[in-house]
Ligand SMILES: Nc1ncnc2c1ncn2[C@@H]1O[C@H](COP(=O)(O)OP(=O)(O)OP(=O)(O)O)[C@@H](O)[C@H]1O
């Protein structure tokens with residue numbers, strides 16, 4: 001989609017460029033052994049520079065040591081600085097050749113680009129030597145930064161014809177799953193890592209935490225994005241119809257089956273099949289689904305012939321499926337089969353900073369869609385929004401923002417009184433100065449109490465303890481301010 005008439009300014013990682021960086025690294029970081037290697041998209045070495053393989057008699061042993069270390073570094077998948085190999089559990093099981101010249105200190109920097117190994121730098125010092133230190137690692141990190149940047153942006157040194165279609169517009173891999181909390185970053189990293197495989201993915205999370213969104217992103221970012229994304233809510237379809245909905249049926253196989261029907265699993269062929277609320281799948285169908293997963297075929301109701309299907313299964317639930325297994329309501333074998341890759345979505349109350357980030361995002365998005373400028377939120381209202389525990393998670397936050405835009409009536413500011421009662425239970429209103437001290441004090445007291453309550457999720461004993469009151473003292477104040485009806 002480049003504009004016509006302009007030269008392609010995309011800088012790609014050329015062997016010349018890699019060779020120059022390798023030289024800089026080898027010259028600057030003193031090592032007995034150096035490997036600088038880049039892989040193509042198929043994982044084959046596409047570039048290599050080495051130091052220290054000098055044709056000495058123990059060359060073969062040195063080679064083997066180098067390969068063993070390089071292989072392990074790629075498995076570890078992140079940069080590692082090992083001052084002394086004898087004391088490093090990550091490499092403890094590797095055997096090395098040679099005596100006095102065994103590898104001793106290692107600096108390994110695997111390049112992981114879009115979840116795949118794209119290359120690595122391995123530096124080794126042997127024998128009784130000065131170990132690598134943090135400075136060496138820092139230098140390596142800086143030297144590799146442009147290489148990794150370009151690889152991530154523009155691909156590998158020898159880009160082969162890529163059979164996967166380009167990403168759908170607007171979706172840059174997992175970028176659409178917003179949030180900055182470590183748990184959310186892990187979700188994005190996981191999606192990146194598994195998007196191109198066919199292994200089943202199981203997404204767990206409370207209501208409204210983004211399970212369906214994550215499933216959709218997984219599909220849209222992965223190599224099946226050219227195929228269909230078919231979602232089924234197991235809880236929403238009556239049990240009697242579910243089997244024929246999922247697997248299809250033959251004409252005349254039951255009353256009302258007037259013609260052959262393709263099941264949804266078959267319809268998802270070439271794409272992703274998303275089983276939502278999998279915890280509600282009846283036991284009889286669990287057995288059938290297990291067979292589909294194992295044999296990669298479906299049998300339509302009323303047919304004996306299995307039909308091959310090529311789908312990736314993603315399932316989700318907000319139930320505690322492990323507990324369901326223990327209660328005998330969910331098959332253990334299916335449970336393990338489905339959750340080969342498990343993604344846990346954290347509730348919003350555990351990441352108040354994300355609540356803030358998402359609030360801004362939705363404010364902007366909804367305001368734009370309404371064709372009006374983005375309003376701002378008063379500090380007190382913001383405090384209440386961020387502190388609210390959001391039992392309905394992101395969906396509830398989204399709904400609240402939509403409501404706020406209506407309540408603010410096109411004004412430039414969102415105030416406390418615009419918030420829903422559950423978020424602003426005392427119905428506080430934005431106040432300006434010039435009032436009586438007693439009034440202001442009562443106002444402050446109410447606000448202070450309300451915030452403490454929200455912070456402690458309306459747990460009274462905890463609230464009392466937190467603000468240094470007895471339970472009785474707290475009750476009295478709650479009564480005074482008309483807040484006594486609220487418990488968590
Ligand atoms: N991290 C996020 N970034 C952006 N939007 C999000 C995020 N998480 C959730 N959403 C949005 O919140 C809404 C609810 O998400 P979704 O429907 O995926 O949740 P769910 O976990 O499937 O909920 P339920 O259990 O109720 O089915 C959607 O509109 C989704 O786009």
Ligand SMILES: [Mg+2]
Pocket residue numbers: 211212276
């Ligand atoms: Mg859902």
